Amino acid sequence: MSEFQLILTIIALSIFVIFFKQLFSGNHPKRGVDFEAKTPQDSIGGVSRPDKIFKKEQSESTKELSRVEELMDIAQKSLESGDNLEAKKALQSLLILEPDNTEALRMQGVVAMNMNDYIEAKESLSRVLELDESDDLAHNLLANALHKLGENEEAIAHHKRAIELDSYYAPYYYNYANTLYELGKKEEALAMYKKALELEPTLQDAKKMIKELEDVQH
Numbered sequence: 001m002s003e004f005q006l007i008l009t010i011i012a013l014s015i016f017v018i019f020f021k022q023l024f025s026g027n028h029p030k031r032g033v034d035f036e037a038k039t040p041q042d043s044i045g046g047v048s049r050p051d052k053i054f055k056k057e058q059s060e061s062t063k064e065l066s067r068v069e070e071l072m073d074i075a076q077k078s079l080e081s082g083d084n085l086e087a088k089k090a091l092q093s094l095l096i097l098e099p100d101n102t103e104a105l106r107m108q109g110v111v112a113m114n115m116n117d118y119i120e121a122k123e124s125l126s127r128v129l130e131l132d133e134s135d136d137l138a139h140n141l142l143a144n145a146l147h148k149l150g151e152n153e154e155a156i157a158h159h160k161r162a163i164e165l166d167s168y169y170a171p172y173y174y175n176y177a178n179t180l181y182e183l184g185k186k187e188e189a190l191a192m193y194k195k196a197l198e199l200e201p202t203l204q205d206a207k208k209m210i211k212e213l214e215d216v217q218h
Contacts, residue, residue, distance in 0.1 A: 084114045121145040136165035147179045170200035
């Protein structure tokens, strides 16, 4: 090996060592935390999970499924931590990939309710019911949104439909009772609170409302 070739080899090895030191040091550039997908081809490698990457050898369908799962995970964890804005961003990105994902649409309705955006909640939850009319949770949530919008006849209809679809779930009776109570229908509300408590004896809020309404009656 000539002296010149030896120098080139040393330079190449030096560059190689520096590159890998930089790569594993954690100082290499990272994606911003506010990334939002605009098309299904966009990589979502970092809304809140920069450790997640997509390998090139995966099929396109597998990559898209992974992105949907990742975004749903981000949305759920953000919702649990009270970060509704981050949950909303993740769900918006997810719905670009899967516009008819009923779980994401339902969760988007919850996030909108938390942010007092009852119109958006109504739109998201109505879309869920277009895709699956028998989604009792969507009926219940939509009833709450409609009540907030003052659309009380429609709200009552959806409360009743949620109960019809699952007559053993105490929160549906409790939510219906709250709507009736706020509409001044106290006797009907009392009956629904009692039904909720019958199904879920530990529901303290129902006990409190029953006592309040019965005290007024006496």
